[in-house]
Amino acid sequence: MKPLPRNSTATDRRLRAASAPPAPASELALIGEFLERLWAEQGSAKLTLDSYRRDLEGLAGWLHERGSGLLGLEPRDLHEYLAERNANRYAPRSNARLLSSLRVFYAQQVRRGAIALDPTAALASPKLGRSLPKALSESQIEALLGAPDVGTPLGLRDRAMVELMYATGLRVSELVGLPALAVNLRQGVLRVSGKGDKERLVPMGEEAQHWLERYLAQARPQLAQGKSRTALFLGRRSEALSRQQFWSLVKALALRAGIDPGRVSPHGLRHSFATHLLNHGADLRALQMLLGHSSLSTTQIYTLVANEGLKRLHSAHHPRG
DSSP, X not given: OOOOOTTOOHHHHHHHHHTSOOOOHHHHHHHHHHHHHHHHHHOOOHXXXXXXXXXXXXXXXXXXXXXXXXXXXXXXXXHHHHHHHHHTTOOHHHHHHHHHHHXXXXXXXXXXXXXXXXXXXXXXXXXXXXXXXXXXXXHHXXXXXXXXXXXXXXXXXXXXXXXXXXXXXXXXXXXXXXXGGGEETTTTEEEEEOGXXXXXXXXXXXXXXXXXXXXIIIIHHHHXXXXXXXXXXXXXXXXXXXHHXXXXXXXXXXXXXXXXXXXXXHHHHHXXXXXXXXXXXXXXXXXXXXXXXXSHHHHTHHHHHHHHHHHHHHHHHSTTO
16 A cells, blocks of 8 residues: 655544455454453453554454454564554554554463464564643633633533633543533532543532533533433533544634644643643642542653743743843
8 A cells, every 4th residue: 555645644544544444354353352351351441442442453454455364463464564554654652552452462362372472572662752741821721711602502511611621631531421420519529530440539620610500500401402411511412522522622612712723632731731730839749639640650741841831931031041
């Protein structure tokens, strides 16, 4: 297959992947069995299992074109597959995630005796630089929060969602997955189910709570259309919003606010929440609890963001900067 051009985008790669030959039914069954065992043994989150499924189905379809299958994978096949992905501009982080998926899969196949040797064992993961999260400035956040038309039910919902995400630092999957019963307006907290179904209580803050109360009183009953719905945030057809729908919503609000949509994402709101808290003196341990990170080292990357901001401030204003 001809490699994608140098200026290809993530959307181009998704379209290329969608047009690739599907994996045969036998391979799909093998992948399904792997995921069921993994869920039973480790209780892996749905998003993790979905990621493993995509990675394995992509490789299985590629191998099927070459007359092979997942259990017949040779190291040279994997080298060729990764070389093709590199030619199609897949990022090192994407390839590292793919290798992680394959290692989990093949480790399980070795344990159950389906294969004798793990074909990924001798392959090193690509080296990844420590990437700094992209956070919006506080003025950009204000512009984004002011973008929804709160005179409409959907606009009021959008304002409540963006306010809540910036005020709490929720992951987008946590935000769209919130049930209405997760909200405690009297105490001003949310009960959030995070990665690995770990629950945590997250304070909302007065401003986010104000917009959430308005949404619940004025907009949600209209969006529910008299039906009983468990999801907190609803679409125009009373359905729960998906991550993709919220992604599109945030991009549209950024455009309306005069912000480059390429710089804005739902995850960027989470980064902005964490960075702005640190800039205003928040404790790193408290931030870890709010973000739902299992390890403090994951949270510490935000201190790098704060330090980068201080360096830019020094460079811009110090006479010898």
